Structures are given as structure tokens and as C-alpha cells.
Amino acid sequence: MDFGLSQEQQQLREEVRRFGENEIAPVATEYDTEEAYPYDVMDKAAEMGLLGAHFPLEYGGVDYSSLENALMIEELFAVDPGIALCITSAGFGAEAIIEFGTEEQKENYLPPITDGEAVMGAAISEPHAGSDVSSVSTRAEKDGNEWVLNGTKMWITNGSVGDYFVVMCETDPDVDDRYAGFSQIIVESDRDGFEADKITGKMGIRASDTAELILDDVRVPEENLVGTCGMGFLQVMEFFDETRTAVAAQGVGIAKGANERALEYAKERKQFGREISDFQAIQHKLADMHIQTEAARNLTYKSAWSVDNEADSLTALASMAKEFASRVATHCADEAVQVHGGAGFVNDHDVERLYRDSKITQIYEGTTEIQKNIVARELLGKGA
Structure with a gap:
């Protein structure tokens, strides 16, 4: 087995660590104390190509392998986990779009992340459904050519700063299989009925945004469904x-x-x-x-x-x-x-x-x- 890193991977590690020491370390305590999202650091991270770096090249990413992504994460978190999480989770949930989304979804939702123009999140956990994903109760019902979502999501990374979210929801409550009947649907935060309540007083990762999301008759077009209906779990x-x-x-x-x-x-x-x-x-x-x-x-x-x-x-x-x-x-x-x-x-x-x-x-x-x-x-x- 080859345990060595390539020259490019070594360079990646050094460049990311240098970015962390120069741009993150000087302000880490400030953002932790204020529990504030580091927009200025995020802009610099976008210029460095660190946002959505694992995205495919055609959607603005660098196409990092999982190993290269791990190297980047390791170096950023060695400097400051709070701001590092903001950078590495700017496209949290995008994996679902990359793997299962339509070409239109990929073109609409991925490039803004790498450009630093948008932040996204994955809305899975709920007040009574954390580790037990199959107990998610947020509902999405079809009404004509729209999905109507109702429910509450808890502990959502990027919750109050995100521009859109991949929401795990129940689309077929009558199915016999407890792992079927769930789907993932993209919900933009500017939709009517969408509300985000920032959670403060966290023990750690205080620069990273965490929020409770409330979906009250939020309507999105049917094309916001990610992949096949019922395959969300x-x-x-x-x-x-x-x-x-x-x-x-x-x-x-x-x-x-x-x-x-x-x-x-x-x-x-x-x-x-x-x-x-x-x-x-x-x-x-x-x-x-x-x-x-x-x-x-x-x-x-x-x-x-x-x-x-x-x-x-x-x-x-x-x-x-x-x-x-x-x-x-x-x-x-x-x-x-x-x-x-x-x-x-x-x-x-x-x-x-x-x-x-x-x-x-x-x-x-x-x-x-x-x-x-x-x-x-x-x-x-x-x-x-």
C-alpha cells in the first residue's frame, strides 16, 4: 500500500494551512465570542477555491477527491473548527444534488456555492428525529405541479444564513416499508412560509450558523424534487x-x-x-x-x-x-x-x-x- 501523498496533495495541504494561519487564526476568537458568521473570511475562501472544492469542475468546483477533501478539512480544523466548518459546509447537502439531481438543478444550485454567492444546507434532523432518520415527520404533499411542505427542522447547519436547503421529508406516509416514502426536496429560504430561528449559546463551533427551520405551507415547484420520489432515505x-x-x-x-x-x-x-x-x-x-x-x-x-x-x-x-x-x-x-x-x-x-x-x-x-x-x-x- 502507498501511504504517501502526491506532490500536488502536499502542496494542497501547505496552501490550505497557510490560508488558515493568515486569514482564520487572527479572527477566530472574535467570531467565536460573537457567535457571528464570518462573511469576510468566506469571501476569501471563495477566492482560494475552498468553497465546494469537491464539486465537479463543470459546476465551479476543483473536483477534489474524498482524500483531498479530507486533507483540506484537516488543515482548516487544526487552525479553528468554527470558521473551518463554515468553509467546508458552505455546500452542505450538495452531494444529493451532485449524485441524484437533474442537470438543471446542478447548474442552478452548485456554481453559486463555489462563487461565494450562496450558502446551502441539508435539513434532516427534527426535534424528535435526530439519529432516527426514519422518524422524520416533516410532510410534503403534492398540489398540482407544486410540493407543499410543513414541519420543523432542528440543529440545521447554515440554517439562518442559507439560501437553499435539501429538505428530507415524508412524501408517502401510507407506504408499508418504514424506510420508504421519504424524499428530498430543495427549498429556497426566500419562499413564503419559510422561517429560520438562529440557535445561540452553543458549547462550541460558535462561528458556524445553526438554526431551527419552520416550514409552514411552503410551496416549491415539482422540479425541486431531488432524484426519485420515495428514495430519500x-x-x-x-x-x-x-x-x-x-x-x-x-x-x-x-x-x-x-x-x-x-x-x-x-x-x-x-x-x-x-x-x-x-x-x-x-x-x-x-x-x-x-x-x-x-x-x-x-x-x-x-x-x-x-x-x-x-x-x-x-x-x-x-x-x-x-x-x-x-x-x-x-x-x-x-x-x-x-x-x-x-x-x-x-x-x-x-x-x-x-x-x-x-x-x-x-x-x-x-x-x-x-x-x-x-x-x-x-x-x-x-x-x-
């Missing part, structure tokens, strides 16, 4: 294999950022007349953090490779990578705070923010417990 499950790999890359990035800061601080901080890096207790922490991060990185890259090569083991690998990398992220962020001691408990150092930001990787795109259920199911052969 299966579309979302395929979507998760890719997004869970991306979350694993987020975890690796957070761990990397925590490790770098802990190592730097350990070589600077002195106690008892010596740098604290001279003490074996600190050395063991640093070694353990780097060992676990490298293991998470390799599992994540393997999952990304499996996305690109459509490997049969992808579903299990994506869940393993997401579960392990998110656990490593929280562990390394925790240890980085510990290495900093009291200084790590205040926002004078980035590790405090990384510590808060890391936890979400164990929750969104399926909780840690759900990932273990999936891996066990795959091992036992009880379903795809």
Missing part, C-alpha cells in the same frame, strides 16, 4: 458515508491542532527550573496524543480512499473512522488543556476553544453510539 444513508468521513477528518484536524499547541507550550513553559517537556508525565501525554492522532489519520484516509473507490467496506469504515477520530479529538483537546494547566482554562490560548469545539464531532452526523451500532451491524451481517 437511501439517498441520505449514502450521503452519510461521505459526511462521516469528513467528520473524521475534522476530528483529526482538531487533534492535530491540539497536539501542536500542547507541544509548543510544553517546550516554553518552565516549572522547577525546567521546561515541563522534560518531565516524563508530559512526555507520555504528548506521545500518546500523537500516536492516537496518527492512527485516526490513517483510518480516516482509508475511509476517504474507500469513498473514492466505492469499496464494499465503506459504511463500516466511515463509521469506524468517525467514531475513533472524534474520540481522539476530544481526548487530545482535553490533554492539551491539561498540559497548559490553568492557562488552558481561559481563552488566552486556543486549546480552550478546541476543547469546546471537539465535542460536536461525537454528536453530529450520527452519535458515537450510532456509529458503534453500525459497525456491529456490519460485522454481524444484519444489513447494509
